[in-house]
Amino acid sequence: MRNFYTSVVEFRQPFTREVFTHPYETGWAREAIFFVTVEDCDCETIDLSVQIGPDGIRWMNEGNGIEQIAAPGEYFVRVAHFGGWLRLAGVISGGAETAQLTVRLALKE
Amino acid sequence: MKRAAAYPPGIERFDPLDQVLCYDDFNDGQAGWLDLRPNFVLPEFREHSREIDLTHWGPTMISSATFPFMGTHGAMSGTYSLKLSTRPTGDRHENPPAPGSMGLAIKRLATHRPLNHIQMEAWFTYTPEQDRFGIGDADVRAFGFFFDLQDAEHRWMPGIRYLNSANGELRKRWQYFRAADVTDAEWNYGHEGWHRRGVDSQWFGRRYADGSGDGFVWVPDGDHKLVFNESADKINWMYLRLLVDVPNRKYVEFQAMDRTFDLRGNAPTLAPVYESITGLINPVFFVETDTDRRVFLFVDSVVISVD
Numbered sequence: 001m002r003n004f005y006t007s008v009v010e011f012r013q014p015f016t017r018e019v020f021t022h023p024y025e026t027g028w029a030r031e032a033i034f035f036v037t038v039e040d041c042d043c044e045t046i047d048l049s050v051q052i053g054p055d056g057i058r059w060m061n062e063g064n065g066i067e068q069i070a071a072p073g074e075y076f077v078r079v080a081h082f083g084g085w086l087r088l089a090g091v092i093s094g095g096a097e098t099a100q101l102t103v104r105l106a107l108k109e
Numbered sequence: 110m111k112r113a114a115a116y117p118p119g120i121e122r123f124d125p126l127d128q129v130l131c132y133d134d135f136n137d138g139q140a141g142w143l144d145l146r147p148n149f150v151l152p153e154f155r156e157h158s159r160e161i162d163l164t165h166w167g168p169t170m171i172s173s174a175t176f177p178f179m180g181t182h183g184a185m186s187g188t189y190s191l192k193l194s195t196r197p198t199g200d201r202h203e204n205p206p207a208p209g210s211m212g213l214a215i216k217r218l219a220t221h222r223p224l225n226h227i228q229m230e231a232w233f234t235y236t237p238e239q240d241r242f243g244i245g246d247a248d249v250r251a252f253g254f255f256f257d258l259q260d261a262e263h264r265w266m267p268g269i270r271y272l273n274s275a276n277g278e279l280r281k282r283w284q285y286f287r288a289a290d291v292t293d294a295e296w297n298y299g300h301e302g303w304h305r306r307g308v309d310s311q312w313f314g315r316r317y318a319d320g321s322g323d324g325f326v327w328v329p330d331g332d333h334k335l336v337f338n339e340s341a342d343k344i345n346w347m348y349l350r351l352l353v354d355v356p357n358r359k360y361v362e363f364q365a366m367d368r369t370f371d372l373r374g375n376a377p378t379l380a381p382v383y384e385s386i387t388g389l390i391n392p393v394f395f396v397e398t399d400t401d402r403r404v405f406l407f408v409d410s411v412v413i414s415v416d
Contacts, residue, residue: 003138007168011146022196023403027173027181028189055177057240084175 003109010103019090023056027084029107037102044094125414134410136187145213162208167194176342185346185409193406199398202275220388224355231411238403239341250399257391263379275320283331286310288378289323307378
């Protein structure tokens with residue numbers, strides 16, 4: 001049976017202009033899904049990019065993301081072959097450039 | 110039933126009591142150790158207690174202890190350990206814990222027989238995030254462990270805290286959990302709240318600039334320099350043990366590395382019982398940052414045992 005773990009990496013976390021989720025270690029896992037709940041926002045769009053990196057300090061765009069989020073609701077992005085670390089980076093544009101996000105990271109071996 | 114005398118690998122480095130309740134080495138998952146979060150029982154799933162922000166602590170994760178220049182440090186046993194993390198949000202020690210400035214991991218158990226003693230043993234280490242140069246030791250404020258216990262008469266939380274640093278000044282001194290003679294409201298930062306005096310010293314009770322607090326008592330002769338290996342990316346696994354006398358609700362002793370601290374005669378604070386949790390045994394680890402930097406507590410392995 002394969003290992004599985006869901007971490008609530010960010011919980012009702014307010015962000016302004018930029019989003020960087022907490023660096024999360026994923027070395028044991030083969031696949032991941034970021035579930036993003038936009039609880040609230042005063043903005044026109046939110047663009048989120050999956051980032052990977054070697055050490056939890058240096059980050060590069062992985063290529064997947066969730067683009068042009070324009071309303072509160074539930075969103076997700078799937079990721080595979082990501083190495084030892086994952087996070088989401090993002091930009092909040094328009095309005096007051098604020099959003100409150102809950103980010104759940106579902107990892108499977 | 111006949112018991113087979115086959116011990117799991119790695120348990121030789123522990124000295125458990127008669128019955129091992131759990132032995133977790135985190136090479137096969139988190140084994141029930143998860144983030145400690147409040148009760149989301151109010152409308153819109155809001156938290157039950159808001160005297161301080163209990164919702165943004167850093168997440169717990171399975172770690173390979175991988176660093177920028179050292180690569181993967183791994184664990185004392187195998188590749189993985191349990192890592193508690195804070196967010197980079199430390200505040201001065203005399204203020205209540207800032208949102209996200211701690212990380213906590215809890216496992217939820219319950220009594221299955223009359224207990225004489227309960228003991229926690231762990232191999233652990235700690236370090237700040239290597240996001241800046243320098244040694245970084247002073248950025249780790251504290252870490253610790255406690256049991257959350259409730260019997261038919263009291264809820265009580267025997268625990269220990271290693272006060273490594275307060276407001277940037279290294280202290281390196283042990284404390285044990287016991288509440289000062291304050292009211293429930295004083296314990297709760299001025300509110301009549303859910304937390305009774307003595308419940309959750311890791312969060313409540315006023316704190317002071319020297320690293321002391323209304324929830325903690327300095328351990329006699331408790332100055333202790335643990336190994337902090339000259340750099341944020343060199344981690345040395347150390348032994349920790351806490352032994353508690355359950356029927357008398359008293360401390361017995363704790364051990365860190367090769368030093369044993371006698372706590373006989375000292376008692377944690379006895380709070381009234383809370384609804385529907387009699388028989389609860391919740392072991393909890395925690396870590397605290399002193400500044401705008403993430404800090405980590407790594408637990409290679411932990412054994413909870415009873416007699």
